[in-house]
Amino acid sequence: MFSHLQAAPTDPILGLMAAYTQDTRPFKIDLGVGVYKDEAGNTPILACVKEAEARRGRNETTKTYIGMAGDPGFNAQIDQLSLGGARALVDQRVATAHTPGGTGALRVAADLIKRCRPEATVWMSDPTWGNHPAVFKAAGLAVHEYPYYDPATQSLRADAMFDAVAQVPAGDVVLLHACCHNPSGVDLAPEHWQRVAEMAQRQGFVPLVDMAYQGFSSDLDSDAYGVRLLADALPELIYTTSCSKNFGLYRERIGAVSVIAATAEQTTVAKSHLLSTIRNNYSMPPAHGALIVAEILDNAALKAQWLGELAAMRDRINSYRSLMVSRLRDAGVERDFGFIERQRGMFSFLGIAPEQIQRLREEFAIYMVGSSRANIAGLNQRNMDHFVSAMATVLRD
């Protein structure tokens, strides 16, 4: 069974995380994996999560199976968070199942697409999150790219993107990032979402929106703008959500997959396939993370506390975007990094060469993904000087 195998390649993001952990240099900086870090460089448990966990410990009465769709209370709350007052919810055209993380949600979506339309191709942005192509290919689907990020202007290649999307045939799937595009930090503007909606309507492809960072760009509602617009405009939509980042529940693996079909009856049928896909895969999701999130969102005081903690994470990242730009400028770095301030979410491409990335890691213990994707949340007042002088050095030499 195993004797003929070669070792699988290390995951570019999780492998980097392991390498950073093993690095013993005290001045090391982790700009790699997409986890939020506070001013002290820690990824703390949110206070609202601590409280919700304590309540859950006191009030939980059973550990019996939760069912294939997971926790109904969580699912209803996630529907509200993602869709707000979207018509599809009122019309009972939304079926949601909670899943083991956002990646679990994507894999369930992929398996469902394969089941419904095995010949479908999934179109994804160039670049996209490193694991996106692998998840859809693992489900047996074909994957194609559409142009998205222009390294020369550090912005969206809108014309090229829409030229490519114009070629997507009926029945194919177009994967979009709701906000905080991973890895570029460049998001679609409202008029772009409108164009996607019109093209999907005209051409008959189905958008799949990955909303892994709701609340990390501007606020919960603005960050869900695209999902809500598509939900209002289209007969069919798939979207996935994650509570890893906005609730800081990374290791609890809690996310959700939602499908919208043309009618309530079609949604019931689609849901039966969604659940059967889940049953064939992992049977049902773990409960813990969902019950924490439901506890928070069901309780006005805990929800207000969460919104405050979420805003603090978002504001810290955005303020470090500005600080990084001004500190590099003050250090005499000639290259203009002003684009970092215009981008949103945890990530931006620094746009530096592979040798410079390698040098930052080997000489200065600064870790970022090989594409130059940097997690801005890894910066703080204590490591900023080291980061700025290392950048100035590798850019100068």
Ligand code: LMR
């Ligand atoms: C990232 O992009 O770094 C995160 O989403 C973590 C992961 O699983 O890749």
